[in-house]
Amino acid sequence: MNSSNGNGSMSTASSSGAWDGRDQFPAGLRVLVVDDDPTCLMIFEKMLKTCLYQVTKCNKAETALSVLREHKNGFDIVISDVHMPDMDGFELLKHIDSEMDLPVILISADATKQIVMKGVTYGACDYLIKPVRIETLKNIWQHVVRKKARNTLLEIKY
Amino acid sequence: MERNPMRRQLASLRKSLFDQGYLDEQFMELEQLQDDANPNFVEEVVTLYYRDSARLILNLDHALERRPLDFSKLDDIGAKKVKAESTLFREYCKSGNAEGCMRTFQQLKKEYATLRKKLETYFQVPFFPPI
Numbered sequence: 536m537n538s539s540n541g542n543g544s545m546s547t548a549s550s551s552g553a554w555d556g557r558d559q560f561p562a563g564l565r566v567l568v569v570d571d572d573p574t575c576l577m578i579f580e581k582m583l584k585t586c587l588y589q590v591t592k593c594n595k596a597e598t599a600l601s602v603l604r605e606h607k608n609g610f611d612i613v614i615s616d617v618h619m620p621d622m623d624g625f626e627l628l629k630h631i632d633s634e635m636d637l638p639v640i641l642i643s644a645d646a647t648k649q650i651v652m653k654g655v656t657y658g659a660c661d662y663l664i665k666p667v668r669i670e671t672l673k674n675i676w677q678h679v680v681r682k683k684a685r686n687t688l689l690e691i692k693y
Numbered sequence: 694m695e696r697n698p699m700r701r702q703l704a705s706l707r708k709s710l711f712d713q714g715y716l717d718e719q720f721m722e723l724e725q726l727q728d729d730a731n732p733n734f735v736e737e738v739v740t741l742y743y744r745d746s747a748r749l750i751l752n753l754d755h756a757l758e759r760r761p762l763d764f765s766k767l768d769d770i771g772a773k774k775v776k777a778e779s780t781l782f783r784e785y786c787k788s789g790n791a792e793g794c795m796r797t798f799q800q801l802k803k804e805y806a807t808l809r810k811k812l813e814t815y816f817q818v819p820f821f822p823p824i
Binding site for chain 1 (some may be wrong): 741
């Protein structure tokens with residue numbers, strides 16, 4: 536993937552090739568993380584890399600959306616902050632939900648019940664409160680598997 | 694063995710920062726992320742945090758000359774006292790208490806500057822820009 540500098544900035548962890556290491560799963564899980572806070576982005580990247588995930592980071596929701604559109608099937612899961620200027624996490628979630636079939640985790644320092652409720656009702660597969668611990672990130676692969684399993688079940692049904 | 698006294702000094706400085714409540718488990722999490730690939734990770738994160746939040750605080754300063762702002766965007770990296778102050782700030786914002794906002798914000802800036810000085814001493818590097 537190329538690094539691009541448009542309205543936002545994006546940088547990709549260097550990948551040695553396409554992820555096909557089913558044996559190594561969840562290592563190599565392709566994560567897109569979106570947060571306008573550079574400190575958070577830096578910490579998340581380090582944590583996710585420690586989990587052996589393949590990390591792409593964006594500091595703007597619009598950039599994240601174009602990356603996702605440009606690389607269909609290029610990601611397994613999206614992690615996004617809620618409160619961001621311009622497009623926020625909820626709007627990003629709505630777009631992703633309608634255009635592609637990806638699990639989205641919302642994160643925020645905001646733990647107010649209404650916001651968490653909103654996240655869940657909008658279709659986030661999880662809502663994490665900052666500061667997020669690395670132990671939590673080690674388990675996010677479950678959302679990917681769960682979604683795939685659910686989709687497979689739906690296909691069988693119909 | 695010149696490094697030993699320095700290391701001991703650094704270790705005791707670190708311990709006092711935890712004892713005084715300036716740092717908490719979050720800081721330890723950052724330390725655990727540090728490895729051979731990123732040997733200065735903690736310092737880099739803290740430097741980035743101070744650069745970013747200094748800008749934020751400046752914006753807030755300007756905005757508070759006009760009206761109170763929502764503080765939810767200010768993130769913390771385990772600085773307990775700063776976090777406590779910003780929660781209070783938000784409460785005052787929600788209840789429309791201008792005087793409370795101003796007071797809390799001034800206190801927050803003080804705590805922020807204090808922690809910053811301590812961390813600069815700990816990492817032996819100044820965080821640009823100065824407040």
